[in-house]
Amino acid sequence: MADIILEMKEITKLYPGVKALDNVNLQVERGEIHALVGENGAGKSTLMNVLSGTIPFGQYTGQIKYNGEECQFNNIHDSEAKGIVIIHQELALIPELTIAENMFLGNERKNGFGKINWDETYHQADTQMQRVGLKEKSTVLIKDIGTGKQQLVEIAKALSKNVKLLILDEPTSSLNEEDSKMLLDMLLDFKKEGLTSIIITHKLNEVAYCADKITILRDGATIETMDNPDHDIDEERIIKGMVGRELTNRFPAREHNVGKEVMFEARNWTVYHPVYTEKCVDHDISFHVNKGEIVGFSGLQGAGRTELAMSLFGKSYGSKITGQEFIGGKEVHLKNEHDAIQHGLAYATEDRKVNGLVLSDSIAWNTTMAKLEKVSNNGIIDVQAENRAAEEFAKAMKTKTPSIQQLVGNLSGGNQQKVLLSKWMFAEPDVLILDEPTRGIDVGAKYEIYCIMNDMVAQGKAVVMISSELPELLGMCDRIYVMNEGEMVGEFTREEATQEKIMSAILSSDKKEAKEA
């Protein structure tokens, strides 16, 4: 008989007006990696919050059996005492503290008087960091290491709590492919040591790669649990379960009508880091986008793509910027963001919550923000015109919301992304740079975003798409540029491009650098 470590039975959680979880059942075997998949709002995170005690006992109905005994967790401490540790999507690390301090935050190594034993702290931190293969000193500040390493610190932190059941909520959403693979391989290693993991993710290739079992949630209910013993499950099969219908094509069809006219061009663009001004972030980059064309930018995290885009967008990033920038064939010198918008350029950020939207403002206010003068006369806003415009965009983008007066912070990730795109479409740009436009949103919403992009190019706009997901670049783009370490290392047409070619372009440039060094 299978050794069941966790059993959640008939879990129901009501929010005012919404049934977030409806009789959900989940069974996890000891020593397996169990993937939890489903669209945004399917109830994955809520379920895990119930399990970890973030939603305390009494606020839900149902039963949790862990190691054979029934558990009633009132807070995170209760669940952690039993060895259940959750790592949230937004990392809970404090930038100004060291790795070791973060690792033992709330769990300090101290004597009876409450004095912290620092030697012990750093020593234990080093031990845990070795287990996750993190080659940093434990005295380094969190803000000085990259997102990938921060994720490792979170895992090391979990290990230090003597974790038996590790829950990871979208651990790879902000990692590049290389770091993601490393993380998943580590989970597989821990599995051999007997650790049980539950992983929530939108990336189905990862699910196939590492999960032993897959449970699909939809609209707050368990749809099915599938076995994946040979790690070869069909992604389409999972998608079918998630959306309840077969998405025959993950990318909407589009006529490829690339115009002759070059809409945007950068020549010999070089950018240095804004603080460490001797560090070159982008070196001698040249590229162009034609009318009606979607051009992809592929590369690993830190390849300099976002920095390139932002520096082109009115110098909103970087220092000592040199090179030429052309819009519609004319050279432009963009002083700031406002200038860039006036010249028909738009940049939709990869981090919609931090850099893209004002979460405390309404959909209407966010929509018109980048070009308020369109709905105002002499500096006075025509509220009616503003609302009309916002409604039009919400309709065109199929934004799911009761009203355009809804605060953006209350929307799901996919709908927030649609508001962000609305905002930039409202500014009527000729050239749109979309940085990770589908990050952290579910399959259904992704499809809709792709449709919106197709509409953009159908209207004769030029689109630059930066993405870390190769399949979507291959599915959407007319041409793909490949960047690595601030250099342009490849360019492929739609017909030429394959995942293998792009990855090898990145890897061979790494080798070349290694040789030169």
Add this chain to the structure above:
Amino acid sequence: MKSQDLKAFIKKYTMVIALVIVFIFFTILTEQRLVLAQNVSNLLLQNAYVLVMACGMLLCILTGGNVDLSIGSTLCLSAALSAKLLSSGFSAPVAIIVSLLVSAIIGIWQGYLIGYVHIPPFICTLAGMFLFRGLARVVLNSKTISISNESFLNLFTSYIQIPGLDENKNCVSALIIGIIVAIVVAMLFFTTRRKQIKNGYPTGSFSSMIVKLVIIDALIILYSIKLMQYKGVPVMLIWILAVVLIFAFLTSSTVFGRYFYAVGGNEKATKLSGIDPRKVYFVAYFLMSFLAGLSGLLMGARIGSVDGSMGQSYEMDAIASCFIGGASAYGGSGTVPGIMVGAILLGVINQGMSIYGLSDQWQYVVKGAVLLAAVVFDVVSNHKTGKS
């Protein structure tokens, strides 16, 4: 009304309801002395500085919960300059222009440091609080200077009285003005609604609009009757109304007003939307100092003399009004009508306690408790748990 509607109604008009309750409470407590014509008339005048400066403070708070601590001192400096110039024989226009000019320069100075040099507002204005307090005392030479210039006093503290029509106890002009204002408000209500219907926008129910309009107009007429019974419409009320209306318009209907909310909500996103946050900070602190200067003139004229400790802790009243009136301590939300309710609530409590004869020390305790209660209520009812 269904219970859900009632809840929403209470949530939306919490502070208005609180104001009504507090007002009734003090009316009973003071055996209706609070609603004597003279006290009603004085209520806003005594709090002129709060009403005016709260408008500026709202802008600062909108940009991200920042405050301006220097305004009490700026107010004193502006009043001191006017008093000094008037007592040295300069005319009222000269005194007013110089005072406002100096306040504007202070605004430019602080706005520049905060917006463009990125000095934290708290520290910059804390320094300003000492600086301008000191300068005011230098101007006054540590003395109290009284203001006796007739035209200066008339400009700020006189009452509108039309000879022949008005007497001190029966200023018909006040009632006429009140009725005109009530009619204008009613017309605004109807034209807005008609426009909304014409453009196919959802409008609230007609009856609820009428109820709202009747309440507002009744209040205007009642207020003007009280004014009629005590000297008529004060000129200072016009100054206050002008500032409040301009700022209400600025924040609710103009492009630049929108930027304050955007910067406070998310500065990075605002910058990437082509809006320059530096300019927004600059304007917020510039206007704040300018309003402090104007308040200095109003209060100087009202008190009739200026000393070195004038305006001390006035900044706290303005800040308190904003937070009681529903401005978010984290920036990005708050409205002029809201903070006016907050300011008037504070004013009613102040005046109610004074009339009742509560000692000064207890007045502070009550004020503190009200401020805390308002903010706690706001945070708890909206589940605002900070920026995270």
